[in-house]
Amino acid sequence: MTSTNTAVTSGAGARLPRSRKRRAGFSRSQGARWTGWWFAVPALVMYAVFVIRPVASSVQISFYDWDGFGPSTWVGLDNYRRVFTDPELLATIGNAFFLIIFFTAVPVVMGLIIAALMREIKGRVFGATARTLLFLPQIIPGAAAAIAWTWMYSRDGVVNQFLSSIGLESFTRAWLGDFDWALPAVGFIGTWLSTGLCTLLLMAGIGKIDGSLYEAARLDGANFLQQTRSVTLPGLKQELGVCVTITIIAALAAFDVVFLSTQGGPGRSTMVPGVEIYRLGFVENQLGLASALAVVLAILVLLVVGPLQRVFKER
Amino acid sequence: MQTTTRQQLPGIVLMIAAMLFSIIPLLSMFSAALQPQGTVPVGISWPADPQWHNFVDAWNAANITTLLGSSSLIVLGVVPALVIISTMAAYAITILNIPLGRILFLLLLAGLTLPFELTIIPLYQQIQDMGLLNNRVGLILPLIALNLPFAVFWMRAHFLTVPQELSEAAGVDGAGSWNALRHIHIPLAGPALASLALLTFLSTWNQFLLTIVLIQDAEKRTMAGALQAFVGQYSTDVVLLNAGALLIMAPVIVVFLLLQRHFVKALLQGATKG
Numbered sequence: 001m002t003s004t005n006t007a008v009t010s011g012a013g014a015r016l017p018r019s020r021k022r023r024a025g026f027s028r029s030q031g032a033r034w035t036g037w038w039f040a041v042p043a044l045v046m047y048a049v050f051v052i053r054p055v056a057s058s059v060q061i062s063f064y065d066w067d068g069f070g071p072s073t074w075v076g077l078d079n080y081r082r083v084f085t086d087p088e089l090l091a092t093i094g095n096a097f098f099l100i101i102f103f104t105a106v107p108v109v110m111g112l113i114i115a116a117l118m119r120e121i122k123g124r125v126f127g128a129t130a131r132t133l134l135f136l137p138q139i140i141p142g143a144a145a146a147i148a149w150t151w152m153y154s155r156d157g158v159v160n161q162f163l164s165s166i167g168l169e170s171f172t173r174a175w176l177g178d179f180d181w182a183l184p185a186v187g188f189i190g191t192w193l194s195t196g197l198c199t200l201l202l203m204a205g206i207g208k209i210d211g212s213l214y215e216a217a218r219l220d221g222a223n224f225l226q227q228t229r230s231v232t233l234p235g236l237k238q239e240l241g242v243c244v245t246i247t248i249i250a251a252l253a254a255f256d257v258v259f260l261s262t263q264g265g266p267g268r269s270t271m272v273p274g275v276e277i278y279r280l281g282f283v284e285n286q287l288g289l290a291s292a293l294a295v296v297l298a299i300l301v302l303l304v305v306g307p308l309q310r311v312f313k314e315r
Numbered sequence: 316m317q318t319t320t321r322q323q324l325p326g327i328v329l330m331i332a333a334m335l336f337s338i339i340p341l342l343s344m345f346s347a348a349l350q351p352q353g354t355v356p357v358g359i360s361w362p363a364d365p366q367w368h369n370f371v372d373a374w375n376a377a378n379i380t381t382l383l384g385s386s387s388l389i390v391l392g393v394v395p396a397l398v399i400i401s402t403m404a405a406y407a408i409t410i411l412n413i414p415l416g417r418i419l420f421l422l423l424l425a426g427l428t429l430p431f432e433l434t435i436i437p438l439y440q441q442i443q444d445m446g447l448l449n450n451r452v453g454l455i456l457p458l459i460a461l462n463l464p465f466a467v468f469w470m471r472a473h474f475l476t477v478p479q480e481l482s483e484a485a486g487v488d489g490a491g492s493w494n495a496l497r498h499i500h501i502p503l504a505g506p507a508l509a510s511l512a513l514l515t516f517l518s519t520w521n522q523f524l525l526t527i528v529l530i531q532d533a534e535k536r537t538m539a540g541a542l543q544a545f546v547g548q549y550s551t552d553v554v555l556l557n558a559g560a561l562l563i564m565a566p567v568i569v570v571f572l573l574l575q576r577h578f579v580k581a582l583l584q585g586a587t588k589g
Contacts, residue, residue, distance in 0.1 A: 033411065054457075130330060242586045260542065
């Protein structure tokens with residue numbers, strides 16, 4: 001999770017519920033309804049100045065060639081053309097999508113398996129311990145998770161220690177320095193960050209499914225897998241949607257974990273859009289190109305997350 | 316629903332594996348942090364002679380006292396202001412049903428999936444123009460704004476659960492909107508407000524990207540942001556680095572353990588509200 005938000009809701013991009021219709025007989029005058037705007041003004045002003053304006057500027061800057069100090073030159077769609085044709089920049093987007101496997105697919109499947117097998121945690125102490133431990137990766141800063149795993153993956157770290165102990169000595173390596181293995185290794189940090197949250201969310205969701213549905217499925221002779229398909233999955237639609245949405249955003253916009261564990265290296269093997277935007281903007285002083293990549297990233301997130309909301313629409 | 320323990324066994328085994336998986340990276344940092352300084356630790360092992368004073372040295376090296384103050388200031392700047400203005404906005408949109416409120420809400424909703432990366436370059440320029448670079452105020456203001464979509468969404472979800480009769484009664488009694496909010500809705504919203512405060516505390520305290528962009532001096536940053544400077548300085552000293560990183564994590568872990576029940580509820584609700 002770029003702990004941007006521990007929670008992005010399934011509401012993002014979903015169709016909004018109708019705003020509540022007030023009953024006839026109680027209608028305040030139009031004037032009174034407009035005065036209510038005073039309550040919204042502080043939020044609107046802050047949002048306009050520190051979110052809408054920067055986003056608009058980003059779009060604007062993306063059409064220029066600008067180093068942040070001197071004059072800027074209008075280049076039209078040139079920066080965008082570079083984002084989509086430069087193999088180095090395209091590779092960052094490819095890497096972000098590759099991370100989805102680790103940030104989203106693995107945690108959701110693992111969480112689903114555990115939740116389906118356990119259904120509910122028996123025992124108060126066990127439950128409390130489980131919740132505490134599984135939430136830990138969620139609450140520590142992503143930056144700190146990067147430090148923890150940098151040490152885990154080092155030559156003398158736990159990962160190699162474990163491999164040696166099960167006789168896979170030949171498989172040990174400096175994981176984050178390895179051109180082929182660094183990206184999956186970084187991805188696995190994402191697996192660590194999301195698995196607990198997904199497991200707990202899905203368990204909470206399974207707890208809400210009516211037990212009689214399972215009873216009925218069992219009476220119909222459905223085995224565990226059939227029960228999972230016909231009762232658990234439909235009942236968990238909303239929770240699955242939330243897990244998938246949050247973790248995909250975390251994967252595509254990853255920054256903290258990659259920045260502090262590998263800086264995008266070795267070479268550019270773990271370079272992701274978030275780190276590349278930072279590098280282009282604050283190290284290379286190519287503000288136009290950085291902004292174009294940022295706009296593309298934001299649109300990609302919407303394109304991926306938007307349709308998902310429809311798939312996971314409430315039952 | 317009776318499931319026998321025998322049937323649950325695979326689930327329990329996997330659950331225990333997941334629990335171990337969650338804690339091992341932290342344990343491995345702990346075991347490295349207790350080794351004698353200047354040695355190269357190996358994996359997880361309980362040190363023969365645990366060097367607890369490493370934490371004292373790391374506390375001083377990482378400047379934890381200053382950082383605790385700095386992070387607290389940033390949190391105090393962000394959380395109360397954010398809770399207040401998001402509650403007011405959600406109240407206007409939901410209970411007062413202001414004209415064009417839906418448009419405002421949609422505008423905020425669009426910000427829910429916004430990658431922060433899209434704002435950092437113009438924000439840097441903008442905060443520079445305001446003369447607030449390297450000043451905590453220059454970090455607090457954007458953080459309030461960037462957290463607004465979630466906060467308004469959260470409070471709106473709460474206000475939608477308020478029985479309509481109640482808000483109407485308040486209106487009929489001639490209590491002004493402001494009084495109705497203060498005396499009727501705020502007391503009712505206690506749990507929702509507390510959860511929101513916890514979640515925004517967490518996201519502010521852990522904020523990394525905006526912090527390293529807008530604040531140069533490590534001692535003015537959030538705890539998470541300060542890690543970058545600390546890693547730069549101690550990247551080769553595995554023992555101190557792990558001790559320092561653990562100290563930097565410690566405050567959130569302590570707060571989490573103290574308020575655990577509230578946190579779990581807030582995180583689970585926060586994810587599924589809507």
